[in-house]
Structures are given as C-alpha cells and as structure tokens.
Amino acid sequence: MRLVLLGAPGAGKGTQAVFLKEHHNLAHISTGDIFRRNLKDKTPLGLEAKKYMDAGQLVPDDIVMKMVADTLAGFGAGEGFMLDGFPRTVAQAEFLEGITKIDGVILFAVPDEAIVKRLTSRAVCKECGNVTNIHEHDKCPSCGGELYRRDDDNEETVRNRLKVFHDQTEALEDFYRAKGLLLEIDATGMPEEVFARVVETLNHD
Ligand code: AMP
Numbered sequence: 001m002r003l004v005l006l007g008a009p010g011a012g013k014g015t016q017a018v019f020l021k022e023h024h025n026l027a028h029i030s031t032g033d034i035f036r037r038n039l040k041d042k043t044p045l046g047l048e049a050k051k052y053m054d055a056g057q058l059v060p061d062d063i064v065m066k067m068v069a070d071t072l073a074g075f076g077a078g079e080g081f082m083l084d085g086f087p088r089t090v091a092q093a094e095f096l097e098g099i100t101k102i103d104g105v106i107l108f109a110v111p112d113e114a115i116v117k118r119l120t121s122r123a124v125c126k127e128c129g130n131v132t133n134i135h136e137h138d139k140c141p142s143c144g145g146e147l148y149r150r151d152d153d154n155e156e157t158v159r160n161r162l163k164v165f166h167d168q169t170e171a172l173e174d175f176y177r178a179k180g181l182l183l184e185i186d187a188t189g190m191p192e193e194v195f196a197r198v199v200e201t202l203n204h205d
Contacts, residue, residue, distance in 0.1 A: 001026060001080045002100060004087070006172060007108030008165045009158070010119040012187050012194060013084045015131055016108065019195045020082055027081040029071055031064060053152055056160030058088055058168060065095045072099055088169045093176070104205060105176040106198060108187035112162055119158045123147040 001024060005013040017028045035053060038046030045067065052059045068086055075081060087093040096102065110118075123134040127145030140147060152161065176182040183201045187194050 011108035030084040056157040
C-alpha cells in the first residue's frame, strides 16, 4: 500500500505515521525529516533548505522533487510506504503521479487555532523522535531521552507555515478528491483516538 498523509503542519501526520508503520509495515518517508537530517549533517541540500524552513516557506519544487525521486528509486515495486509532508503543491502531486501509483490520501483535519497550540508546545525526543508536550514532560516519556523544540515551532513561523498550507497545499484536497483518493479524518483528540478513525477508514475503503 502506498499512501500520502496530507494535512497542515502539526495535524499529527508524523505521529500517525508511527502507528501506521507498526500496524501496516509501511516505510515512513518524511521530506521534513530528510531536510532536517541533511541540515544536521551540513550537506549543501540541508543548508539550501534551511533558508526556507527557517522562514516557514516551502523549499522550491525542483529541489524537493529530485530528493523524493532519489528516495523512491530505492523502493521495489511491491514495497509500501507513506509520504509525510509530500506533495505540498499541485506541481509536486503531478510529479508524484509520474513516478508511482498512490492507493490513498489520508487528510488529517484540525482547526488552525488547535494547530498553533499544539506546535508551540511541541517537543521532540533527540533519541527516538517521539513527539510530546513541553508543558507535560521534561524528558521523553517513552525512552527518557532529551527533548528539543524545532526551530520552526515558534508562533510567528507556525502562522507562516499555516498560511503556506492554506495558500499552496490545501488545493491538493480537491486534486485528490477528484481522483477518488481522498480519505478525510477528524484529527482532533488523542493520537490513539485519531488512529482508530484511520483504521476504520482504511478498512472501509
Ligand atoms: P515538516 O517537517 O513536514 O513540517 O517540514 C518542515 C519544512 O521542510 C517545511 O516548512 C518546508 O520548509 C520544508 N518541506 C518539507 N516538505 C516539503 C515539500 N514537500 N515541499 C517544500 N518544502 C518542504
């Protein structure tokens, strides 16, 4: 199965991907994570992407498309995966159509103000990548690792990222709905509740 996880930043795509990976044995491909890894390793790709990420803007399509094409080239025909954070523009979605067939697009719907609240209190574990709340934990509740805040999780950048989502990514909802691929999920509430809705939706599809 090959899925696209669609939704605003902070809608819970990464958290749901962890559940889906366990239950459906799908590889998790997050373009944001690939950029952050490149940035940590100070590669030319990472340093170029940083300019856009810090401002909450999209990295230009040609850079992202090449990176995704290179990543997907490593997958055999029968291997399943979830794309998290890609595509984010109609041009990226059209490009994706040219390189692989997608079986479904899960749209995680959360109101903007809930997103701002989630992201400005989000902390990520340095060791295991677990996502948690900075006001509730000072160490990772899963492995005890150190927590950090993403540079782009400050309120100003979060609001920019939401604007970019509405201006450039939201159009993908109609794009995939028209193809009969869109599965809409109410992504408010606890991660386990949201995952139950995901399982139910995938089972009925
Ligand atoms: P994320 O972790 O998905 O929130 O992505 C973090 C940042 O990486 C975004 O705000 C963009 O600057 C960049 N990025 C990730 N995926 C894409 C994409 N598909 N197109 C353009 N920029 C992206």
